[in-house]
Amino acid sequence: MTDFTCVIAQPIHQDGIELLHEAGIRVVHTPAPDPVSLGSVLGNADALIVRSAEVNRTMLDRARRLKLIGVHGVGVNAIDIAAATEHGVIVANTPGSNAQAVAEQAIALMFAAARRVPLADRTVREGDFFAFKYSVPMIELEGSTFGVVGFGNIGQRTARMAKGLGMRVITYSPNAPDSALAEVGVKRAQSLEVLLGDADIVSIHVALNEQTHNLIGRQELARMKPTALLINTGRGGTVDEIALAEMLAEERLAGAGLDVFAVEPIPYDHPLLALDNVVLSPHNGGSTATSMSRTARAVAQHVVDMSRGQLPTQVLNPLVITNQEAP
Incomplete structure (x- = not known):
C-alpha cells in the first residue's frame, strides 16, 4: 500500500475501485457528495474522483495535497477549473467512455x-x-x-x-x-x-x-x-x-x-x-453496466498514472503542467 490516497465522492463501478486497490492506492469514500462532507476529507487526499459533485475554490483551499481531480464522464460544469489550475491540480475527464x-x-x-x-x-x-x-x-x-x-x-x-x-x-x-x-x-x-x-x-x-x-x-x-x-x-x-x-x-x-x-x-x-x-429520465443515459465499468476504469487509470508520477490522458487544464515544468 502506497501513501497515495484517492477520495471517491460518488459511486463508481467496482472494476474501477479494484484497479485502484491493485495499484496499492488507499481509497476513501465520502458519506455524501456535498461540499461540506467532501471538503472535510480532502485535506489528506492526493486524488479525487467525482461524477457530478461540486468542487469549488473553498474546497480546493483545504486540499493541500490534491494533485488530480478525475472526472467520471465528460461534464465538468461543477468543477472550478480555474481554481484547480491556480492550485496546481490537474483536471482529467473520460470522454468517449460512455x-x-x-x-x-x-x-x-x-x-x-x-x-x-x-x-x-x-x-x-x-x-x-x-x-x-x-x-x-x-x-x-x-x-x-x-x-x-x-x-x-x-x-x-x-x-x-x-x-x-x-x-x-x-x-x-x-x-x-x-x-x-x-x-x-x-x-x-x-x-x-x-x-x-x-x-x-x-x-x-x-x-x-x-x-x-x-x-x-x-x-x-x-x-x-x-x-x-x-x-x-x-x-x-x-x-x-x-x-x-x-x-x-x-x-x-x-x-x-x-x-x-x-x-x-x-x-x-x-x-x-x-x-x-x-x-x-434521471441523467442515466451513460449508466449501462458496460459503460459504467469502462468509465470507472478510465478514471481510475488517471489516478494510477498520477500515483506513478505519470500524466493522465485527457488533461483539461494543461497550464498546470506547463507551470510545473517552468524553471
Whole structure:
C-alpha cells in the first residue's frame, strides 16, 4: 500500500475501485457528495474522483495535497477549473467512455416520445386500454428528418443509429470537419435555425458553456414544427425548460425526451412533471453496466498514472503542467 490516497465522492463501478486497490492506492469514500462532507476529507487526499459533485475554490483551499481531480464522464460544469489550475491540480475527464450508452439513450427517448410509451404503459395498468389506443396520436420515424445539434463522438453515434432506422440526418455543428459528416453520410445544416425548421426530431449533443446556455430558447423552439420532438441527452442548461414546458402544454410541440436538466434533481414543482407528452429520465443515459465499468476504469487509470508520477490522458487544464515544468 502506497501513501497515495484517492477520495471517491460518488459511486463508481467496482472494476474501477479494484484497479485502484491493485495499484496499492488507499481509497476513501465520502458519506455524501456535498461540499461540506467532501471538503472535510480532502485535506489528506492526493486524488479525487467525482461524477457530478461540486468542487469549488473553498474546497480546493483545504486540499493541500490534491494533485488530480478525475472526472467520471465528460461534464465538468461543477468543477472550478480555474481554481484547480491556480492550485496546481490537474483536471482529467473520460470522454468517449460512455458515448455509445448516451447515444442509445437518445434513440430510446426518441422512440418513447414518438410512441408515447410511458403514457401507454400507465393507461394499460389503469385499465384505460382502448381509450389510449384509439385517441393518442403517435409518430412513425422512418423517412423523417433527424437533426443533430453537436456532431462530436456521441452526436456521430446517434446519427449512425438514426440513419440505420431509415431517417434522413442533418447536423448543425460549425466546428465539425466535413470528413466527419461524410463518413457518417450526414448533411450539414447552414444554421441552427435551418435545422430546427427542417427536422422532425432534434437531438441535442453539445457541452454547456456561455455560448450554449439556453441555446434552444423560446424563439428556437418556435421555429420547430408542431409535430416535432426535442431530445436532450447533452446538458440541461442548453434548453430553456420553462419555454419548452409551455410549448408542450400548448401542443405547439408534439413531444420531448429529456435525460438532463438545468437543476438536478429536477424540482418537484417543475412544470415538465405535469405533462404527458414528455419522457423524463434521471441523467442515466451513460449508466449501462458496460459503460459504467469502462468509465470507472478510465478514471481510475488517471489516478494510477498520477500515483506513478505519470500524466493522465485527457488533461483539461494543461497550464498546470506547463507551470510545473517552468524553471
